[in-house]
Amino acid sequence: MVAEYVAHVRAGDGASQSVKGHLLEVRQLAEGSGEKIGVRHIAGLAGVLHDLGKYTREFQQYLEEAVKNPDAPPKRGSVDHATAGGRLLYERLHSGQPDRYPWILAEVVGNAIISHHAYLHDYLNESLESDYLRRVRDKELREFAEAKGRFFEEVMSEAEFSLYVSKAVEELEAYLTRPSPESQESKLMFLTKYVFSALIDADRSNTRAFEENQPLEPEEDRKALFDMYYDKLMRRIESYEQNADAGSPINRLRREMSQQCERFAERPPGIYTLSIPTGGGKTLASLRYALRHAIDYGMKRIIYIVPYTTIIEQNAADVRSILGDDGNLLEHHSNVAQDGDDEDEDEDGRITVRQKLKLAKDNWDSPIIFSTLVQFLDIFYAKGSRNIRRLHNLSEAVIIFDEVQKVPTKCISLFNHALNFLKTYGKSSLILCTATQPELGFVERRLEMSADGEMIGHLGQVVKSFKRVDIIDEATEEAYNSEKLAVFVAEKIGEVQSVLVILNTKTVVKRLFGLLESSNVPVFHLSTSMCAAHRKQILDQVKEHLSNEEKVICISTQLIEAGVDVSFDCVIRSLAGLDSIAQAAGRCNRHGKRDIQNVYVIDHAEENLNRLPEIEAGKRITRKILTDLKLDPGKYGGQILSVEAMERYFKEFYKGFESSLNYSVRQLQKDMVELLMADRKSNSYNLAYTGSKGQSLPLFIVNSYRTAAEHFEVIESMSTSVLVPYGDEGKDLIAELNGAGTIENLSQLLRKAQQYSVNVFKYELDKLAQNDGLVSLLDGKVWALREGAYHREYGLDVEGDSGFDLSMF
Known part of the structure; x- marks a missing residue:
C-alpha cells in the first residue's frame, strides 16, 4: 500500500501535494468557471476526475523515479493517468441502451478529461475511427479498478458521486434546451470546449499555486x-x-x-x-x-x-x-x-x-x-x-x-x-x-x-458631418509603378507638410522607401517585419514631426490605417477594399483642423496580390464603385464612403466569397462548420462509418474537434512568433529567457517579450535556419533571431546580412 497518493512534488523544497487535495481544489475552481454559463457540476465533474489515474502504484513509482533521477527520468507520458476519469464516466453513464443526457455527459466531460495534456480528441475522424472510444473504452488500464476504489474511498463516496452526476445531467438538459439559433451539435461543441477550458485553467492555476507555495489570489471586487x-x-x-x-x-x-x-x-x-x-x-x-x-x-x-x-x-x-x-x-x-x-x-x-x-x-x-x-x-x-x-x-x-x-x-x-x-x-x-x-x-x-x-x-447625417477629405480617383486612370509613385509623392510633399503612403504589400513599401529615403525630407518605413517596440519608436518620431508641423513622409503597409492616431495633410492609398480606403482616409485631416484635404487612390502595378485574394477582390469591387461614380456622380448619395456605398461593397464582397465563408479545408474537401457542427444525418464521416461497419457509431457526438483544430489558422501559412534583438532591452530579454527562473518571472518575461517579437512565416523560418539566423531558447519552445537577422530600418532580414550594430538602439 502507498502511504499517500501524490499528485505533484514541489521543485523548491520537495513538498508533495496529495491527489485528493489536488482533485478537490481543481473541482472547486472548475465549478466557479462552469457556474458562469450554468454548468457548475459539469465542469466540476471534469475537475474532480481529471487526475483519477494518479491513484495507481504505477504512477506513484513513475513519479518517485522522476524525482530521484531528474537528469534521467522515465519517458514522459509512459504512464497514462489522464484516461481513467474518462473511463469511469463511460463505464457508469454510457453502457446499455442509449440514454441521451447521461451518454452526452460522459462524452463531453470524458473528452475534456482524456485531453487535458493535449487537445480535444475526435469522436470520429477521417479514418472512420473514434479516438475518444479508443481511450475510454478500448485502452487497457491495469490498475483502473484499484484507482476507482481509492477515489470513492478518499474523494467522494459512491452516493455523493451519483448525486453530483444527477445535478450535472440536469444542467446538461437545461443547457441543450435553452432557446438559441445554434444547432444541438454547435451547442455541444461549445460546451465541450468551455468545460475543457475550465478544466485546463483550474488544473494549471492550482498546480502553479502549489509550486509557488502561495494561495490563489481571490478575485478583487x-x-x-x-x-x-x-x-x-x-x-x-x-x-x-x-x-x-x-x-x-x-x-x-x-x-x-x-x-x-x-x-x-x-x-x-x-x-x-x-x-x-x-x-x-x-x-x-x-x-x-x-x-x-x-x-x-x-x-x-x-x-x-x-x-x-x-x-x-x-x-x-x-x-x-x-x-x-x-x-x-x-x-x-x-x-x-x-x-x-x-x-x-x-x-x-x-x-x-x-x-x-x-x-x-x-x-x-x-x-x-x-x-x-x-x-x-x-x-x-x-x-x-x-x-x-x-x-x-x-x-x-x-x-x-x-x-x-x-x-x-x-x-x-x-x-x-x-x-x-x-x-x-x-x-x-x-x-x-x-x-x-x-x-x-x-x-x-x-x-x-x-x-x-x-x-x-x-448615422447617415453623422457621416456627412464628419467629412474632412475628398477622395480623388486616380485608380481608374493609369497604373503607377514605384518610380512614378515616388515622383508623385515628391510632388505632393512640395504642396503640403506631411504625406502618408499606404500600400498593400511589404515588398513595394520597402521599394518605395528605398527610392525616397535619400530625399531632403524625413522618410519613415513601417511594416509587420518590425517588432512592436521598433514600430512604436518609428511612430513616435513620425508623430513628433507631425506635432511640430515639420515636413515628413511615412510609407506603410495597412497596419497604420486602422486605429493609429495620426493625422497627415495628404494620404495616398493603393487601391483596395472600400473599408480600407475609408480607414486610410481617417489618417488624413483627422481632427478637422484644416479645410477639406485630399486622399488619392492609385493603382500600384507592382503589387503581387496572388496570396492576398481578399485584397484583390476588394480592389476589384472598389474599382467598380469608383467607375459607377464617374459615370453617375449622384450615385450612392454622391459619396464613395457613404453608408449606401459601404452596404453595396460588403454585400458584393461576401457574395463573392460565399463558398468559403465556412472555412474550407481543401485537404479534406470539407469545411470547418461540417467538421465541428454537422449533425449525424449529414456528417459524411458518420455516414461512411455506418456504411462500412453496418452499424451506427455508439455515440451521440460524432464530430471531429481535433482534426478541425489541426487545420485551423486565421492567417494562411502558419506563422511562428520569434523574438528579435532590437535595442538593449530586446537583447537583454533574450538573455534572461535563456536562463532559469520562477513561474512568475517567466510570466513577466513572456508578456514583455510580445513587444520584441515578429511573426515569421514557415518559408522565412526555413531561410533563417539555413542562414544561421535563429537561436533556440527554453527547450525549443521559444525562438529568437541572431543580431545579423534584424535590420534597423526594415526589421526582419531573412538573408541575415543586415550588417548593423543594434546596440545603438
Whole structure:
C-alpha cells in the first residue's frame, strides 16, 4: 500500500501535494468557471476526475523515479493517468441502451478529461475511427479498478458521486434546451470546449499555486474597480470640455456620440454595433459604454479585440493614461512560447521548464484586456491548450471588436457562431465597433444581432458631418509603378507638410522607401517585419514631426490605417477594399483642423496580390464603385464612403466569397462548420462509418474537434512568433529567457517579450535556419533571431546580412 497518493512534488523544497487535495481544489475552481454559463457540476465533474489515474502504484513509482533521477527520468507520458476519469464516466453513464443526457455527459466531460495534456480528441475522424472510444473504452488500464476504489474511498463516496452526476445531467438538459439559433451539435461543441477550458485553467492555476507555495489570489471586487475607473474617465471627459476648441462642430458631435454610448449601456447584454466615424472618438466612447455597462450588469472584464498589434499598443496606452492603472491592464499580442504538439508530453508531477511554460501562459483573468482578432479566434478554434484555456473568461464580459470589418472572410461563419454562443450562454455583450460596418447579418450563418442595435442615431447625417477629405480617383486612370509613385509623392510633399503612403504589400513599401529615403525630407518605413517596440519608436518620431508641423513622409503597409492616431495633410492609398480606403482616409485631416484635404487612390502595378485574394477582390469591387461614380456622380448619395456605398461593397464582397465563408479545408474537401457542427444525418464521416461497419457509431457526438483544430489558422501559412534583438532591452530579454527562473518571472518575461517579437512565416523560418539566423531558447519552445537577422530600418532580414550594430538602439 502507498502511504499517500501524490499528485505533484514541489521543485523548491520537495513538498508533495496529495491527489485528493489536488482533485478537490481543481473541482472547486472548475465549478466557479462552469457556474458562469450554468454548468457548475459539469465542469466540476471534469475537475474532480481529471487526475483519477494518479491513484495507481504505477504512477506513484513513475513519479518517485522522476524525482530521484531528474537528469534521467522515465519517458514522459509512459504512464497514462489522464484516461481513467474518462473511463469511469463511460463505464457508469454510457453502457446499455442509449440514454441521451447521461451518454452526452460522459462524452463531453470524458473528452475534456482524456485531453487535458493535449487537445480535444475526435469522436470520429477521417479514418472512420473514434479516438475518444479508443481511450475510454478500448485502452487497457491495469490498475483502473484499484484507482476507482481509492477515489470513492478518499474523494467522494459512491452516493455523493451519483448525486453530483444527477445535478450535472440536469444542467446538461437545461443547457441543450435553452432557446438559441445554434444547432444541438454547435451547442455541444461549445460546451465541450468551455468545460475543457475550465478544466485546463483550474488544473494549471492550482498546480502553479502549489509550486509557488502561495494561495490563489481571490478575485478583487470588479464593481468597485470599474466604479473607480468610470470616475477617472468622466473627469478626463470633463477636462476636454474646458479646451479652447471644445465648441467646434466635430468636438460637439464627439461629445453627443459619447453620451449616446452611455445611455445605450442601460440595454441588456447582447450583440450591438457602434458605428462612430473615423476620428469620432471611438476609444473613449466605447470605454464609457463598457464601464457603465459592466457596472450595471456585473461584468467581470472588458476586452478590446483589434485586428493589428499596432492598435493594441496605442489604444492600451490611451486607456492606461486615463485609468492610471498599469497592473490591471493586459496587452496580449501573441503567443511567444510555442505550444507545439503536446501529445505524450504529460506533466509527470515535477515542475520542469516545459511545465513552467504551461503554467505561465496567461488565462486572461485581468479586468481589462487588449488582444488581437487572431488570438480571439484561436481561443475557440486553434489547436493547443494555451489558447482554449482563456475561453471561459470570455463569459460575463464586455467585448469590443474594434475594426470588426477585418474579420477574415473564411472565418466569418466561425466568428458568428462564437459570438452567438457568448451572447446566449456567456451573458456577454459584444460590440462591433467600426466606421465601416460589415454586413455580418447578410451571410448564411447569421450573427444574431440585437434589435435596434446601433448605438449612434442618424448615422447617415453623422457621416456627412464628419467629412474632412475628398477622395480623388486616380485608380481608374493609369497604373503607377514605384518610380512614378515616388515622383508623385515628391510632388505632393512640395504642396503640403506631411504625406502618408499606404500600400498593400511589404515588398513595394520597402521599394518605395528605398527610392525616397535619400530625399531632403524625413522618410519613415513601417511594416509587420518590425517588432512592436521598433514600430512604436518609428511612430513616435513620425508623430513628433507631425506635432511640430515639420515636413515628413511615412510609407506603410495597412497596419497604420486602422486605429493609429495620426493625422497627415495628404494620404495616398493603393487601391483596395472600400473599408480600407475609408480607414486610410481617417489618417488624413483627422481632427478637422484644416479645410477639406485630399486622399488619392492609385493603382500600384507592382503589387503581387496572388496570396492576398481578399485584397484583390476588394480592389476589384472598389474599382467598380469608383467607375459607377464617374459615370453617375449622384450615385450612392454622391459619396464613395457613404453608408449606401459601404452596404453595396460588403454585400458584393461576401457574395463573392460565399463558398468559403465556412472555412474550407481543401485537404479534406470539407469545411470547418461540417467538421465541428454537422449533425449525424449529414456528417459524411458518420455516414461512411455506418456504411462500412453496418452499424451506427455508439455515440451521440460524432464530430471531429481535433482534426478541425489541426487545420485551423486565421492567417494562411502558419506563422511562428520569434523574438528579435532590437535595442538593449530586446537583447537583454533574450538573455534572461535563456536562463532559469520562477513561474512568475517567466510570466513577466513572456508578456514583455510580445513587444520584441515578429511573426515569421514557415518559408522565412526555413531561410533563417539555413542562414544561421535563429537561436533556440527554453527547450525549443521559444525562438529568437541572431543580431545579423534584424535590420534597423526594415526589421526582419531573412538573408541575415543586415550588417548593423543594434546596440545603438
